[in-house]
Amino acid sequence: MNKPDYKNWIPKWMITAGIIGIILSLVLLLIFVFVLHGTARIIVSVILALVFAFMCVYLVWCIFANNKFSYDGERKLSKSIIDGIAEYIELPDGATALDVGCGSGALSIAAAKKNPHTEIIGCDLWGKEYEFSKLLCKENAKAEGDENVKFQKGNATSLPFEDGQFDAVMSNYVYHNIPSRDRQAILLETLRTLKKGGTFAIHDIFSKNKYGDMDSFVKKLYDMGYEKVELINTADGKFMSSKEAKRMFLSGSKLLVGKK
Numbered sequence: 001m002n003k004p005d006y007k008n009w010i011p012k013w014m015i016t017a018g019i020i021g022i023i024l025s026l027v028l029l030l031i032f033v034f035v036l037h038g039t040a041r042i043i044v045s046v047i048l049a050l051v052f053a054f055m056c057v058y059l060v061w062c063i064f065a066n067n068k069f070s071y072d073g074e075r076k077l078s079k080s081i082i083d084g085i086a087e088y089i090e091l092p093d094g095a096t097a098l099d100v101g102c103g104s105g106a107l108s109i110a111a112a113k114k115n116p117h118t119e120i121i122g123c124d125l126w127g128k129e130y131e132f133s134k135l136l137c138k139e140n141a142k143a144e145g146d147e148n149v150k151f152q153k154g155n156a157t158s159l160p161f162e163d164g165q166f167d168a169v170m171s172n173y174v175y176h177n178i179p180s181r182d183r184q185a186i187l188l189e190t191l192r193t194l195k196k197g198g199t200f201a202i203h204d205i206f207s208k209n210k211y212g213d214m215d216s217f218v219k220k221l222y223d224m225g226y227e228k229v230e231l232i233n234t235a236d237g238k239f240m241s242s243k244e245a246k247r248m249f250l251s252g253s254k255l256l257v258g259k260k
Contacts, residue, residue, distance in 0.1 A: 004140040006104040007131045009078055009173070010066040018059030025052040065248050077240060078106070081203065084239045085172055086110035088201035088257050093117035095167035100156050100190050101174030103130065105137030105149070111170065112141070112149035118167075123154030157186055161193045169193060169200045176205045183211050187256070191221075194260050203234065207252030214254070221258070229258035 029048040036044055069078040089111045091097060095118045099108040102122030112120040126133050137151040154160050156174060175186050187202065194200055206214050214231055221229045232238065235245035235253040245251045 002139070002143045004109075004143040005136065006071050006078070006106045006140060007136070008066050008071075009069045010062055011130050013129070015059065015062045015066065018055055018062050021055035022052060022059060025055055061248075068244070068248065077244070081172065081234070081239045082106045082110050084234070085170060085201050085203050085255065086114050088255070089114060089168050089170055089199070091115040091118045091167055095119075096121065096165070097168035097170065098123065098159075098161065098166045098190075098193055100154075100159070100169065100171040102137060102151065103132045103172075105140045105151060107170060107172050108137070108149050108151070109141050109144050109146050111168075112146040113144065116146075116148060118148060120149040121166075122149065122151045123159070124151075125153065125155055157189060159189060159193055163192055164195045164198075165193050167195055167198045169198070170202065172203045174204065175202075176207075176210050184214075184217050187217070191260070196260055197227075199259050200257065202256040203239075203253065204256075205250060205252040206231070206254040206256070210252070214256075218256075225260075227259045229256070231256055 025048050029045060029052060032044045032048065033041060067073050068075045070076070071079055085107060089097060095115070097111060097115070097118060097120050099111065099120060099122040102108045102124045105122055108120050108122030112118070122137060124132065124134075124137075134151050134153065141147075141149045141151075152160075156171075156178060157180070169190050171190060175183050178186060180186060190202065191200060208214075211217070218229045218231055232255040233253075234240065234255050235251050236242050238255075239253065240248075240250065242251070245253060
């Protein structure tokens with residue numbers, strides 16, 4: 001049986017972009033130092049030197065984060081997060097669940113493995129910016145021996161599912177990547193597909209600049225009749241240490257869980 005390949009949340013193109021940026025800025029810096037003279041040379045050299053320094057820092061961060069998230073690395077932070085979210089997905093036999101933005105299928109498969117007598121559906125647009133695909137998800141599920149998980153294309157902003165279709169909905173680090181002025185509306189679109197009495201576990205970077213006031217959103221869900229809603233900080237030792245979170249710009253990581 002082949003080993004599953006969940007890829008890395010820091011795609012290779014980000015590291016490649018850092019290398020290209022360093023080389024390009026350094027080459028331009030050397031060229032303009034000899035071509036320009038006087039004030040123009042000083043200004044351009046300072047700008048390019050700053051770009052070069054920024055790209056060096058960017059590349060170091062990408063390599064650091066790539067190593068932390070790698071399923072083959074020592075830390076395996078992505079696996080720790082996926083397994084942590086899956087713990088909140090407990091389903092009765094015959095139930096169905098939806099994983100929004102399933103990527104390489106890691107969370108869908110983890111939930112399917114934990115709930116073998118259910119059906120898990122993972123949906124994603126599988127954009128070009130990541131190395132994920134529907135085929136990759138299916139191959140990973142096969143490698144893990146999970147036959148109760150399916151994958152289909154779907155947009156998180158307008159899901160191709162009926163109201164109240166699922167017994168559980170879940171997601172991991174998806175919505176903050178979607179350009180939007182109202183990410184709370186995207187959360188509501190996911191929760192639209194949840195049955196009355198169903199549970200949800202949504203993990204993301206719930207910072208105020210990305211989501212607005214999440215405490216008000218929790219209150220809104222209660223006002224809508226949700227039975228239980230909780231916003232749990234996962235960057236304080238639950239899924240990752242606070243030190244790791246700061247270094248990887250994940251300090252706003254929280255898990256929105258509850259019951260409808």
